[in-house]
Amino acid sequence: MISDSEKRQILAEILEGPEFKESKRFQELLRFLFEETMAGQAPKETTIAMQFFGRDSSFDPGEDPIVRVYLNNLRRKLEHYYLTTQKHPPHVLTIPRGHYQIEFVPSARPLLRGRGLRGFAATSAILAVITFVAGYLIRGIDGDNVAQGPVSPIWREYVAPNARPTLILVGDFFFLYEQRQNGTAGNFVRDIRINSPYDYRQAIKQDPSFAKRYVQSDFTYLRPSASWGLSQILPILQHSRNGYSIKLASQFRVEDLKSNNVVFLGSFKTLYTLQTFLHVFGLDYAFTPVSFRVRGENGDSAKIFAPTDRKGGSYEKDFAVVAKARGPEGSTIMLFLGFADSGVIEASRAAADVTILDTIRTRYITTSLSDPFFFTLVVETEALNQTIFKSRVRHFVQRTSASGIATQTLSDTSRFR
Secondary structure (H helix, E strand, C coil), rough: CCCCCHHHHHHHHHHCCCHHHHHHHHHHHHHHHHHHHCCCCCEEEEEEECCCCCCCCCCCCCCHHHHHHHHHHHHHHHHHHHHCCCCCCCCCEEECCCCCCEEEEEEECCCCCHHHHHHHHHHHHHHHHHHHHHHHHHHHHHHCCCCCCCCCCHHHHHHCCCCEEEEEECCCCEEEEEECCCCCCCEEEECCCCCCCCHHHHHHHCCCCCCHHEEEEEEECCCCCHHHHHHHHHHCCCCCCCCCCEEEEEHHHHHHHCCCEEEEEEEECCCHHHHHHHHHHCCEECCCCCEEEEECCCCCEEEEECCCCEEEEEEEEEEEEEEEECHHHCCCEEEEECCCHHHHHHHHHHHHHCHHHHHHHCCCCCCCCCCCCCEEEEEEEECCCCEEEEEEEEEEEEEEEECCCEECCCCCCCCCC
């Protein structure tokens, strides 16, 4: 048995975690469900809507999904907390799907310490994605079946009959491992300048002593935007019988392009081998200062985007990039990029928006959307606690078979969502 004081201690530790510390709304929601549970109540969707979200008696769950959306996101935050925490509580707090009452269950396994943590963390990142995918396909979001709606034409090469299977690459962050001279276990280190084994080798070339202080780690890390993005992509690929698979971007090999179309979802910093193909999208980027450039096919008509006020508390400003081009071996590659979570989330949402081409046609009256339709789209985003509240199409580049790249720019105030 677990005492009430132990339950409150578990809650307090969770609320101090990075997933909740800057997310006041989710802190309040978790506390609300906790207190309801401690009072012996089994909160219903209508109760939560009225008492927590301030809905009135006319609330209709079929018309307003706010409770299900927030609870789905809350469960993801809890999953991410237990995936990354260094603590080993004897019980974990869960909210099983199908109801909204909190439960405390015994921990399934201990977290490994020291050097052994590296393999555990890398494996856990993969398992986290696979678990999310399996749950989504079997149950849909919060237990509902996934609706089979219309699909944007930009996905034609992915869902057409007898097309190649799709390989989804989820961007994972590269880590180093501190190497101590006395042989004791060191700490994991994240250096923003080193985002792949290639970058690590280059750092050693510049400073040979670097290899004595840090070694390449097999620990990698996924941001919450990975699950958000997958929730947009997977329903689209279910329209196809071509099949799909998922890999961490760090595991991608060029040979994968021989038999797959590819979708990449993640930060510029997690491109790994795919960064060698950025030229086919007319893209390049820099981290000091943080910026990326969209170029014309011949290097002209370049436009630079540099996020400002990128993060302040829970507020985040970013650019989302959706880019599609022909890759090696006749493959098609589509990128959903951002510097922060909000950019990655908005890029996947833009690609899933069935009206996005209508928006482009409306703004670009003279634009002829070619087949195949290859392009680069830039969307400016503003978000609070990873929730997008503002988005503006800022740039559009179409790659055409006749004239290379035709470039046009939308008004800052245009909206497609």
